[in-house]
Amino acid sequence: MTASKAHIVVIGAGVVGLQTAVTFLEHGHAVTVIAKHVPGDKSSEYTSPxxxxxxxxxxxxxxxxxxxxxxxxxxxxxxxxxxxKKEPGQPTKSGVAKFHNVMYWAEEDEELxxxxxxxxYAPHMRSFEVxxxxxxxKGAVAGVKYDSISIDTTVYLHHLVDRITELKGRIVKAELPTAGGIAGALAAATRLLPVYSINTPISAFVNSSGILAKDLVPDPAVHPIRGQTVLVRGVATQLRAIIRGKGVTYVIPRAASNSTILGGTKQVGDWNQNPDDTTTKWILESCRDVAPELLNEKGEFDVLSVNVGFRPGRTGGPRLEVEEIQTEAGKFVVCHEYGHAGAGYxxxxxxxxxTLxxxxxxxxxxxxxxKL
Structure with missing residues (x-):
């Protein structure tokens, strides 16, 4: 890497885009993030929250x-x-907390x-046991346990924003057009930044647009993986999961906000933004025996919200590659970085x-x- 300082424009403010911005800033480069959605927004197409x-x-x-x-x-x-120096179940300032994780498989699969x-991953896990x-x-064919991590998304995403601000990065909340594909979006970005008094020449773009890459690039390999979850009051004592083929029942405590995520679904290609009552009932019933410590005196969960989001799936897995794109504003270098599905964090x-x-x-x- 050379000593010169680059100006990187990151498109997208999901966890992947924000962490990429932090990484470039920590390596001494200037960064501007342009995003339709930023931490605090509640759109279902904004996956990370x-x-x-x-x-x-x-x-x-x-x-x-x-x-x-x-x-x-x-x-x-x-x-x-x-x-x-946090004990299990105590959140850090960034919303990260250590919990013991217990996983069961309800049927044999390729992973086993x-x-x-x-x-x-067995050799890499702390306190791993079969x-x-x-x-x-009853009903389980295998199980493991190990120490793992739970993340309170609201706290963590704002932590990344704070880190970007601390390192003198900029975040611009704006929607780039998709009608002209990635070339049109890049050209629009060059016109947009001076409006915010950002006049530093752009060295390269990073396309971390998540599910929006389907239309922005456009990339037909990108597809939604619909997830429906239920947020309930109280912090479960452990991370827990029961894997059923392509489905999974899971319990994810969020220590920073005194809540727990119950889930969930993985519905490929489903764009339905509305919670399904039947699915909600199934989640609550399937988690009843998995997290009994969260049941109230009536034997029910105290439901705080029912949530729907779209994981940015991509046939073939994440796309990370550099491309030079000709636009009306000139030729730009872009590193595509999207398609992380449900593994963005x-x-x-x-x-x-x-990407760096x-x-x-x-x-x-x-x-x-x-040059970088």
Whole structure:
């Protein structure tokens, strides 16, 4: 990397875009974030606030690079907990908290092909144990437990915004047009920034637009994975999950806000923004025996809200690649960074570092005026 300072414009303020902005700022570059939605917004197409947000890998045994990103976030979050000397269930200033995680599988699947003791992440987990078959609950074929991380999304996203502000980054809340594809959006961004007195030449763009990449790029491989969850009062004592093939029942405590997320659904291609009452009932019933400590004197959960969000799925997995795009305002370098599905939080550190590396390599290779 050269000593020159670049100006990076990040499109999107989900957890991936915000963490990418922080990473570039920490490496000495100027950053402007342009986003239709920012922390505090409640749109269903703005995925990050609605996420369950825990450390539970989505990477398969063959996803070697994504495994590295997973472990990078696991270690970073545990460092945060340990640096702030927090006990299990106590949140850090960023909304991260350590909890013990208990997972069961209701049926055999590919992940268990070599036995739960040989799960790819087993050697990396703190306090990892296989639950003996004699101790499994009725209906479970396997189980493991280990120390993990839960994230209060509202606190964490605002923490990232505060970090960007602290490092002199800028966030502009604005909607870029999609009718002209990514070229039209980039040209619009160049006209927009001077309105906010941001006149520094743009060195490169990072496209962290999440589910909006479907129309912005456009990328037909991007699709929604609808998630419906229920937020209830009280903090569960553990992270818990029961995996049923492609479905999962989960309990994710949020220590910073005295609440717990119950879930949930993974409905590929479903754009329905409205909560489904039947699904809500199913979630509450399926979690009743999983988190009994949260039931009130009537034997019911105190429901705070029912939430719907769209995970930014992408056929083929996350897209991270550099592209040069000709626009009416000139040619621009873009690093696409989207399609993280339901793993945005745990992949955010590794994804950001990869994006930094890709742009660094590109400019070093092409020796342009916008070197990083």
């Amino acid at each position: 609605w996420a369950g947000a825990q450390w539970r890998t989505h990477s398969t045994a063959k996803d070697f690079e994504l495994q590295k990103w997973d472990i990078a976030s696991y270690e970073r979050w545990f460092q945060t907990v340990e640096q702030e 092909a070599n036995g739960p003791e040989n799960l790819w 639950i003996p078959r004699s101790s499994l609950p 745990q992949l955010s550190f590794g994804s950001a570092e990869k 590396g890709l742009l660094t390599e590109h400019f070093q290779r092409h020796a342009t005026r916008a």
